[in-house]
Amino acid sequence: MKKIQFFDTTLRDGEQTPGVNFNTEEKVQIAKQLEAYGIDVIEAGFPISSPGDFEAVRAIAGAVSHMTVAGLARCRKEDIDRAHEALKDAADPQIHVFLATSDIHMKYKLKMTPEEVLASIKEHVAYARSKFEKVQFSPEDATRTNKDFLVKAVQTAIDAGATIINIPDTVGYTNPTEYGALFRHLRENIANFADVTFSSHCHDDLGMATANALAAIENGATRVEGTMNGIGERAGNTAIEEVAIALHIRKDFYQAESSIVFNQTKRTSDLVSRLSGVSIPRNKAVIGANAYAHESGIHQDGVLKNPDTYEIITPSLVGVDSNSLPLGKLSGKHAFATRVAELGYDLAADEMNDAFKRFKVLADKKKQVTVDDLHALIAGQTQEKKDHYLLENLQLQYVSSGRQGAIVCISDKEGNTYTDSAVGAGSIQSIYNTIDRILQQEIILSDYRIKSVTGGEDAQAEVHVVVKHPETGRKYNGVGIDFDVLQASAKAYLQASSALQR
Ligand SMILES: CC(=O)SCCNC(=O)CCNC(=O)[C@H](O)C(C)(C)COP(=O)(O)OP(=O)(O)OC[C@H]1O[C@@H](n2cnc3c(N)ncnc32)[C@H](O)[C@@H]1OP(=O)(O)O
Numbered sequence: 001m002k003k004i005q006f007f008d009t010t011l012r013d014g015e016q017t018p019g020v021n022f023n024t025e026e027k028v029q030i031a032k033q034l035e036a037y038g039i040d041v042i043e044a045g046f047p048i049s050s051p052g053d054f055e056a057v058r059a060i061a062g063a064v065s066h067m068t069v070a071g072l073a074r075c076r077k078e079d080i081d082r083a084h085e086a087l088k089d090a091a092d093p094q095i096h097v098f099l100a101t102s103d104i105h106m107k108y109k110l111k112m113t114p115e116e117v118l119a120s121i122k123e124h125v126a127y128a129r130s131k132f133e134k135v136q137f138s139p140e141d142a143t144r145t146n147k148d149f150l151v152k153a154v155q156t157a158i159d160a161g162a163t164i165i166n167i168p169d170t171v172g173y174t175n176p177t178e179y180g181a182l183f184r185h186l187r188e189n190i191a192n193f194a195d196v197t198f199s200s201h202c203h204d205d206l207g208m209a210t211a212n213a214l215a216a217i218e219n220g221a222t223r224v225e226g227t228m229n230g231i232g233e234r235a236g237n238t239a240i241e242e243v244a245i246a247l248h249i250r251k252d253f254y255q256a257e258s259s260i261v262f263n264q265t266k267r268t269s270d271l272v273s274r275l276s277g278v279s280i281p282r283n284k285a286v287i288g289a290n291a292y293a294h295e296s297g298i299h300q301d302g303v304l305k306n307p308d309t310y311e312i313i314t315p316s317l318v319g320v321d322s323n324s325l326p327l328g329k330l331s332g333k334h335a336f337a338t339r340v341a342e343l344g345y346d347l348a349a350d351e352m353n354d355a356f357k358r359f360k361v362l363a364d365k366k367k368q369v370t371v372d373d374l375h376a377l378i379a380g381q382t383q384e385k386k387d388h389y390l391l392e393n394l395q396l397q398y399v400s401s402g403r404q405g406a407i408v409c410i411s412d413k414e415g416n417t418y419t420d421s422a423v424g425a426g427s428i429q430s431i432y433n434t435i436d437r438i439l440q441q442e443i444i445l446s447d448y449r450i451k452s453v454t455g456g457e458d459a460q461a462e463v464h465v466v467v468k469h470p471e472t473g474r475k476y477n478g479v480g481i482d483f484d485v486l487q488a489s490a491k492a493y494l495q496a497s498s499a500l501q502r
């Protein structure tokens, strides 16, 4: 098994995410959590960039005990001096010196010739080495750099004293085949490749940052740079938690291990998300809210029988409490029955079948069926079983100004069905007038209240009515629950009428 080190740059490249700005206290908090997560090296910042960044690097250097603390520096002596100053209290300091090597960066950004770039690498890496034992050099934009020139730049850095070489895919341009081949090329052409730590640093512009990092590992890299949750410049960096878990779950393939403390994954990710303000997409690998949720019936049935059928990561491994089986229109009977039983209902087989049919109708209308929806559904079903009359269907004619019309069909316990129609000042009144005609009753509606049982725009409605017998003055209650408020109103009125007619 080879050992893969993780270099976390959440506080440096991660902070380059537009809109993200950590203060020193937050940086120290994240650094300590990254240490608990088992990160080997933390890039605490870019000390020359601002007094705040300098201070944060200094504070982190003094706050962590067994993680290497790195600071970034351009090929400029003042950058290296500033990093040295910021890291002077670190138990294990490292400097990260970089200089771009691609034609486009050298010509347009640096305005330097390739020869000047090689000379600068030699001079500044040597200067860094005079101050640090651990010197990392990154040829920025390496994946768009001429391969022969990249070898020269890397060899120059190693000869000048670099102990770590990082190969950045600065603009997220490469792919796993090409990036893997680049590491092979370096392995074959760098004299003392094995004496130096080779590292990957990928960006996610084409969505391949994790795959590229893994390809680097397959081809000689023993260190991976990345950020928690993949935050970073533009589309972000390699997500550390993804590479770490991929190595662990596919140990059989990668033959590699790391110091990552997996059950700290969720906690670390949550902290970075909260302090950065960058929320995690629900479908994000490893730590997204849906990563351990199974909605479709066949998957839910499999997971209930044995979680390994559809779960390659056990939620507790990464510090997630448990998996979940959210109910939706694609869910099946096994998951539905399990949830109903968990909610404390003991339904007979025919009741369960009936409830499942109603659930499917409801789920077709709602994005997700919640626990409240289930309570409402079962409460409605239990109540309707007791009622003499049942609503079969309802048809309404809406006129923008004028009287509204309703056609109502109801059935009774003996299996008779009755259909009639009537008009009213509003839709609900037209429904109630029709029910009165069918049941040949004259009753007084003394109260009508409506509330939503569940949340969201697709909430179920619960309607409460109180009707009064015109002669005895006795009052009868009715409750109707339905996805549709007019249906719920009809059901409530029928229930109250059933009670009055008994
Ligand atoms: C690929 C990466 O992510 S690299 C890290 C990127 N991160 C950041 O840039 C965040 C922090 N940066 C900053 O605060 C500022 O850019 C500073 C303090 C570093 C520099 O600020 P300024 O002096 O105002 O320069 P500015 O940012 O406008 O331009 C960068 C200068 O650095 C030069 N430069 C860029 N990279 C390097 C390098 N590796 N080595 C030496 N010089 C470099 C540029 O050519 C340019 O030089 P010029 O002023 O002679 O034209």
Ligand SMILES: CC(C)C(=O)C(=O)O
Binding pocket: 013, 098, 138, 140, 141, 166, 168, 169, 170, 171, 201
């Ligand atoms: C400083 C380097 C490693 C970098 O962040 C990049 O090239 O993306």
